[in-house]
Amino acid sequence: MNTSTTFPRFIAAGEALTDLIRGDGDAWHAKVGGATWNVARVMAKLGIPSAFAGAVSRDCFGDELVEASRAAGLDLRFLQQNAHSPLLAVVHQTNPPAYFFVGDDSxxxxxxxxxxxxxxLSRDIWLHFGGISLARPRLANTLLQLARDARAIGAKISFDPNFRVLMNEDYDPVLREMAQLADVIKVSDEDLRGLFRTDDEAAAFATLRSWNPQALYLYTRGAAGASLYHGDAHWQQTPPQMKVVDTVGAGDASMGGLIWSLMQHPQADGATHLRHAVAAGSLACTRAGANPPExxxxxxxYKVLSATLLQTG
Structure with missing residues (x-):
């Protein structure tokens, strides 16, 4: 348990929400979620003292998120509850996915x-951003200032935009500033197509890297594998053959696996960090829901993947 003078080593700031998922007929199911909240859970499961910094409602939805945060071992001093309405992601169709968000003043x-x-806030922590929180102007302004403050004192910043339908042209300046502030950036092929509104993923990725050439970039492509880029060097890794239950939370797990590796093995090379990222994402696919690995x-x-890494560049 954290004391009043001991703080988490990793803090994810953004949104925690409830997914309302339509099942058969008129059946609806509620599940706790949120991209940044999920990454905090991944890090806690990997043994890093972690917290989610954000606000949830003071009702059945918010209470469930608080209890899930407690169960995950997150530091609850960073989770706020207030009397405003809950943030909901209404998934009215699952195949193909179709959804919208409810939370005008949530x-x-x-x-x-x-x-x-x-x-x-100190230079000794990692601070993570991403998800729809940065596409909601009022919250985005708060989080951007938090990121600026963290950058000013030398804290490490990670960023996973995690493209959603809210991220239109109005999001472009936020995307660029967050990319410029971050030390580590994760992006998927789907993210690139959505964020840059193009089918030319290579050009979109080149543009993203041009905004912050010094950053470390994790580029994931689902079953095709992932790549890690740092300066002129890059590494590629294909995932292992494993039975896939679903891919929910795989991206958040790979982000967590990368940060965990950077924290635990700061002197290691890119090959080591990429293996941990791919291993974490692959393990998340072997279980239902956003269920991170230990x-x-x-x-x-990671040991299994060590024999299959290819380095180029």
Missing amino acids: ADLHFDPAQLPAGW AAELCEL
Whole structure:
């Protein structure tokens, strides 16, 4: 348990929400979620003292997110509850996915960094951003300032845009500034097509890298594997042959696996970090829902992948 003077090493700031998923007929199912919240859970499962910094509602939806955060071992000092409405993702069709968000003045928009524990922000932490939180102007302004403050004191910043339908032309300046602030950026092929509104993924990725050439980039392509880019060097890795249950949370797990590797093995090369990222994402696909791996199984699969890494560049 954290004391009043001990803070998490990893903090994800953004949205925690409830997915309302339509099943057969008129049946609806509620599931806790949120891209940034999921990454905080991944890091906690991997044994890193972690927190989610954001706000949820003071009702059945918010209470469930608080309890799920507690069960995940997150530091609850960073999770705020207020009397505003819940943020909901209404998934009215699953194949192919079709969804929209409900939350015009919802709790997440009222997140207040001034209410976080005094002295929490230091150069010794990782701070993660992404998801739809940065596509919601009021919250985006708050989070961008938080990222600027973190950059100013030398804290590490990771960023996974995680493209959603809210990210139109109005999101472009936020995308560019966050990319320029980040030390580590994860993006998928689907993200690139959506964020840059193009089918030319290579050109979109080149544009993204041009905004921050010094950053470390994790580029994932589903079953085709992933690549890691840093300066002029890059590494490629195909995933292992495993039975896929679903891909929910795989991207968040791979982001967590990469950050965990960077934190645990800061002197290692890109090959090592990429193996951990791919191992974490692959393990997430072997179980239903956003169910991240533990460090022991991550390390075991890492050993398997070690023999298949290809480095180029």
